Amino acid sequence: MLERGEVANSWRRERWDSLRLLTPNWLSRLPGHHYDGPDPDGYMTSGEVVAFIEQFAGVTAAPVRTNTAVTSVRRDDDGYRLVTSGGELRARSVVLAGGACNVPTVPALAAGLPPGVRQLTPFDYRGPDGLAEGGVLVVGGSATGVQIAAELRRSGRPVILSTGEHVRMPRLHRDRDVLWWMDATGVWDQRYDQVDDLTRARRLPSPQLVGTPERATLDLNALTDLGVELVGRLSAVRDGVLLFSGGLTNVCALADLKMKRMLAGFDQWAGLSQPEVELPPTRVPAAPRWQIDLGHGEISTVVWATGFRPDYGWLDVPVVDEKGRLRHEGGVVDSPGLYALGLPVLRRRRSTFLNGIEDDARAVTEHLATSLPVPSSHR
């Protein structure tokens, strides 16, 4: 196992200070390793995730070579040649397990922002203290965007959140964690080859969830209650003026409808016909602003919570499509002996959660073991 930094490196270096896991502790399990602390319904902090993964590395005696960055992987005879910061390696099989969030995605229009406005990605963001005074525009309505917007608003700054289509979820449904329902009803077990629109499922933004001791919901209504201003999807920058889509009402309507359908599905599974108190529809401002002139000084910082992408810059094997996505069938990459783990809906909807790795790893290693040619000396 090659690790560019330390074990759980991205949890040490690429997370903001207050971040906690979205999954409750009891659901954060790795093969043969689970949470056994006093708070099964709580959510681990980044530091606790690091400790959890370190323990796992210890008990499994995983052969991790830390501080070994892979700079190139290329096909070589019947296997692969790897160039690393610790020298060259040959491998008959390679499993790409670098994850889906190596690089924050920033839209091209970011280049059109005036130089006086500071731009941050979630990788640059540690907490409100690192930001200048003044207003903040957070672009993106996924878990990252809503969490950063809430934290910055609580620090006293004026905050505007720009959002397109998003995934609304209550933290609790009928007093149980919404992810308990995902797990129990089998939604998370849906296989990649059973999902209606796989491309869409793999592109789905993370749900508007946050892990807090209060188990609070952090949807757009919660942000409005905090005093965050909502605007539509950022669609252009013209002469230092940000232009937002006028379609905010509809993206909120879509999210409300999808959430209702999801919760109704949970209730149906549970055989509950008595509806729970319905969540109020998303409150959209009567006239959301569709332009903000950056020259007025209202916004001093823009945070791009516009998603992440994997980095395959070091993969010199032609298995990445024109949109930068790895070509694979349930983790079996389109090149003999090459595999992937830990990508969205790799094999199941739970693939990118800690508890999703076990089944995926088993399936992928089974394929690997069967396909691996047995060396002649062992025949």
Next chain:
Amino acid sequence: MTTIDNGVNVQALLDAREVLKGAPDAAQFTWRASSKWQHGVHSTTTIEKFFGLGQEQTHKNETTFAADHPAVFAAEDNGITPIEYLLVGLAGCLTAGVASVAQNRGIQLRSVESTVEGAHDIRGILGADSDVRNGFNDIKVTFHIDADASQEEIEALVAQSQKRSAVYDALTNPTNVTVEVA
């Protein structure tokens, strides 16, 4: 299951989607209109040809649209106001979307009616107040739909129709517009 028919050939659209996924060039369309000044603020615009699927295409019939201003604008009212054509486009696009999505979801429609209202402060175009924009301040569409579906399914039809509407997108998002003199 009884077959439902809203008159939309959804299969052809789904087939086209599959084909065009791998053929982005064929998906490039150019819509064209030719306009001619008549008199006063009256003009006529004709639409017949467009380009798409890699070649010139022709509508079954050429259509001519008259644009003018009403009598309260001291004009002859030979046709609707240009900005009203945006309402025509939006209503036509959203209604087509509702019918298509309903067909795809197996929902039989009985009637689909809508009213589209554009709020317009004309001080902008008159130059009476430089803080007032020229275009609509906001647009409100109200659908009345009778269909074999729950209220929630109908709301989902209307939401999905906005999500896939060309005119809704053109009105809610900025577009680069270049006007030249040949």
